[in-house]
Amino acid sequence: EAQVTQNPRYLITVTGKKLTVTCSQNMNHEYMSWYRQDPGLGLRQIYYSMNVEVTDKGDVPEGYKVSRKEKRNFPLILESPSPNQTSLYFCASSYPGQLSPLHFGNGTRLTVT
Amino acid sequence: DAKTTQPNSMESNEEEPVHLPCNHSTISGTDYIHWYRQLPSQGPEYVIHGLTSNVNNRMASLAIAEDRKSSTLILHRATLRDAAVYYCILRLRVMDSNYQLIWGAGTKLIIKP
Secondary structure (H helix, E strand, O other), X not given: OOOEEEEOOEEEEXXXXXXXXXXXXXXXXXXXXXXXXXXXXXXXXXXXXXXXXXXXXXXXOOOOEEOOOOOOEOOEEEOOOOHHHOXXXXXXXXXXXXXXXXXXXXXXXXXXX | OOOOEXXXXXXXXXXXXXXXXXXXXXXXXXXXXXXXXXXXXXXXXXXXXXXXOOEEOOOOEEEEOOOOOEEEEEEOOOXXXXXXXXXXXXXXXXXXXXXXXXXXXXXXXXEEO
């Protein structure tokens, strides 16, 4: 089954404790992206990647890092999480191009205390 | 700045057609109109997209106004499984490698049995 898999689904952590949210897709998509969803703000792009070893900042990259060492994986790293990073995070992938539908994972709900 | 405006919520009876409106008066000529929906506890799911002409697929139809300042997502026979938040989105090409999504606030569709 074609899918985007995120782990974990839920994560509670404390300020400053490094964490990684994993994202994997099995559709051989070149494009991958991370979003955060906050009430009233819709989905905002954090980072995106056009292909292996190619990443770039989205609208709200501060406090986040990503890597793309393999085509299927695109982990999101929070080196020193803060409470304002409490949010619902989604990973998405697609083929390149403005017309290609994005496939989203089921989300990771992160709480930073 | 590009943006979309949608009603907060709509109700419909099961097995009846549903018309979900969206205003995007600031749309530019190269912006695509995409619709996604989000079921509870899931990531957004692609529904349909279009540029100028009306579009049909197995899930829905998209009617785009001639001036492109508004569009309507049409579910021909809504079922209980169609209850979700429906997002009208403009997909903008911002650089050679990235495509920004401008998300509306979404319309919560309630289906009454």
